Amino acid sequence: MSAPEQVVTRFAPSPTGTLHVGNIRTALLNWLFALRHGGRFMLRMDDTDAERSTGAFADSIVADLDWLGMRPEAMVRQSDRDALYEAAFERLRAAGRVYPAYETAQELDLKRKVLASRRLPPIYDRAALALTDEDRARLEADGVRPHWRFRLDHDAQIMWDDLVRGPQSLDPALLSDPVIRRADGSWLYMMPSAVDDIDMGVTHVVRGEDHVTNTGMQVQIFSALGAVPPAFAHVALLTGDEGKLSKRLGSLGCDAFREAGIEPAAVAALLARIGTSLPVEPIADPAVLAETLDFGRFGRAPARFDFDELAAVNARIVHQLPFVAVADRLPAGMDAAAWNAVCGNLTTVADAGAWWTVISGEIAVVAEGDRGFLAAAAETAEGIDWGADPWHALTAALKAATGVKGRALFHPLRLALTGQDSGPDMAALLPMIGRERAVARLQAAADG
Ligand code: GLU
Numbered sequence: 001m002s003a004p005e006q007v008v009t010r011f012a013p014s015p016t017g018t019l020h021v022g023n024i025r026t027a028l029l030n031w032l033f034a035l036r037h038g039g040r041f042m043l044r045m046d047d048t049d050a051e052r053s054t055g056a057f058a059d060s061i062v063a064d065l066d067w068l069g070m071r072p073e074a075m076v077r078q079s080d081r082d083a084l085y086e087a088a089f090e091r092l093r094a095a096g097r098v099y100p101a102y103e104t105a106q107e108l109d110l111k112r113k114v115l116a117s118r119r120l121p122p123i124y125d126r127a128a129l130a131l132t133d134e135d136r137a138r139l140e141a142d143g144v145r146p147h148w149r150f151r152l153d154h155d156a157q158i159m160w161d162d163l164v165r166g167p168q169s170l171d172p173a174l175l176s177d178p179v180i181r182r183a184d185g186s187w188l189y190m191m192p193s194a195v196d197d198i199d200m201g202v203t204h205v206v207r208g209e210d211h212v213t214n215t216g217m218q219v220q221i222f223s224a225l226g227a228v229p230p231a232f233a234h235v236a237l238l239t240g241d242e243g244k245l246s247k248r249l250g251s252l253g254c255d256a257f258r259e260a261g262i263e264p265a266a267v268a269a270l271l272a273r274i275g276t277s278l279p280v281e282p283i284a285d286p287a288v289l290a291e292t293l294d295f296g297r298f299g300r301a302p303a304r305f306d307f308d309e310l311a312a313v314n315a316r317i318v319h320q321l322p323f324v325a326v327a328d329r330l331p332a333g334m335d336a337a338a339w340n341a342v343c344g345n346l347t348t349v350a351d352a353g354a355w356w357t358v359i360s361g362e363i364a365v366v367a368e369g370d371r372g373f374l375a376a377a378a379e380t381a382e383g384i385d386w387g388a389d390p391w392h393a394l395t396a397a398l399k400a401a402t403g404v405k406g407r408a409l410f411h412p413l414r415l416a417l418t419g420q421d422s423g424p425d426m427a428a429l430l431p432m433i434g435r436e437r438a439v440a441r442l443q444a445a446a447d448g
Contacts, residue, residue, distance in 0.1 A: 007039025015058035043072035100146030101128035124176035163233035163295035261348025266314035275303025282316030341428035378442035416445035
């Protein structure tokens with residue numbers, strides 16, 4: 001058991017799909033909260049749904065977390081922990097907190113429809129609790145296998161102090177007793193999650209507000225198992241630019257981020273801050289994001305996720321990346337000097353490739369303005385000293401020779417030398433482009 005003061009968080013995805021931006025945010029907040037408190041961040045695969053869970057999805061979740069740099073200290077799989085759930089189930093059963101129920105899905109559906117037609121909430125009527133031993137024996141003799149419900153205690157209001165939402169209070173009589181085990185013996189999410197949170201020593205459960213009702217029920221499961229519930233932080237969900245994008249958000253994940261050249265640090269910088277009263281800033285250091293993480297500053301309204309905002313944060317993160325962080329993603333031969341010269345003009349690391357071509361490869365030169373001026377530029381470029389500061393040497397000599405100055409001097413040179421209308425500081429680029437290439441490009445522009 002961990003010491004009570006040590007923070008333990010967990011990210012508990014169901015491996016029934018790849019991670020999407022909503023789960024990535026949940027993972028991030030759990031990871032940052034543990035980081036902030038020097039605690040432990042754990043990964044738990046909620047794979048009790050054997051039909052929909054796959055090893056391939058579990059692998060992709062592990063790989064995505066790794067790419068995001070959110071490394072869990074340990075990973076457990078619910079499918080490995082059956083004995084633990086069985087023991088908890090028996091304990092609850094002995095305490096009269098679980099009971100068998102025999103209704104079919106169709107019968108339950110009908111009950112809900114009847115309630116709806118009377119404008120009543122769809123709360124399970126606990127008919128199974130009224131069955132006698134004989135009723136049950138008869139049903140089982142007919143081959144009906146029961147599923148199992150957790151009996152909520154209706155006598156006490158469910159309460160917790162949510163780190164995001166403040167004091168919460170739910171009336172258990174307004175909730176259906178949750179089904180915790182299927183007729184085939186398999187587990188539903190509700191009980192294993194609480195059992196694992198106890199067993200793993202989880203102190204803080206950070207998740208989306210779609211789990212608030214589950215939390216109400218789980219608070220009672222924790223107590224029924226003799227445990228103090230962890231602290232809860234239920235964050236408001238994400239929305240897209242417009243309602244219709246919610247579907248898109250559900251499929252937006254690390255593959256789309258990687259494809260768009262988004263850095264993991266940009267994902268973290270944005271997702272740590274949207275929906276909070278703190279500004280989104282291009283903070284590349286997770287320790288800084290962790291220090292400023294404060295659930296008290298999360299709003300209750302849905303947080304708006306905007307891909308353009310992510311791209312903008314990404315560009316500002318890319319500008320800060322040191323060469324060592326990107327070296328293995330740059331074209332062969334591109335060195336620190338070249339990276340440092342161009343990184344401030346990039347929106348993605350991959351864009352560096354185009355500038356490396358400008359520096360060291362073949363480009364289509366663009367000729368603007370007077371051909372005579374460009375010819376003079378080519379000639380001047382031949383004669384200057386390339387050792388120190390060729391850009392200033394070239395422009396000063398050309399200005400003296402032609403009388404051209406300002407934009408009319410600089411812009412045609414930039415276009416001819418780089419093929420681009422704008423870009424990194426020419427004083428940094430030109431020494432790397434080098435004399436031979438520069439003269440050839442200026443000549444080609446003059447001839448073009
Ligand atoms: N497997 C659940 C989900 O993905 C976990 C919820 C929780 O954090 O307990 O929604």
